[in-house]
Amino acid sequence: MVVPVARAHGADDTSIPDLLRRTSFEQLDQTRAALSRLAQQPDWVRRVAAFFDDGDPAKRGQVALLLSLKPEALPEKVQERCWTVLREQVLGLMIAAPVRRRNPRVGY
DSSP states (O other), X not given: OOOOOOOOOOGGGOOHHHXXXXXXXXXXXXXXXXXXXXXXXXXXXXXXXXXXGGSOHHHHHHHHHHHHTSGGGSOHHHHHHHHHHHHHHHHHHHHHHHHHHHOTTOOO
16 A cells, blocks of 8 residues: 655645634735635635634634635625624624723733
C-alpha cells in the first residue's frame, strides 16, 4: 500500500472555515484576495452562506462581511440576510458601548 504524500495547503486552496476565521475589517485586503480566489469556484455563495446557520454570532458576522464584499454575486435573499446580520451586530455594539464605558474590563 502506498501512502500519498501530504500536500501543504497553498494560498489557493484555503478552506471556507479558515477563510471565515481570518475575515475581519483589520485584514480586509487579505480577505478580498482570498475571496477573489474562492469566487472562481462553482457554488461558492451557497457554500459560504451555509455557515450563517452555524449558530455562532461571531461566525455569522464573518459570513456577512465576506459575502458583502461581492454583493453583485449574491441573490437578493442572501444580500438581505447579510444586512440583517450586520444590523444585529451594530445594534449589539451600541448596546454594549455604555457597559464598556462604565466597566472597561468587560471583554466584548
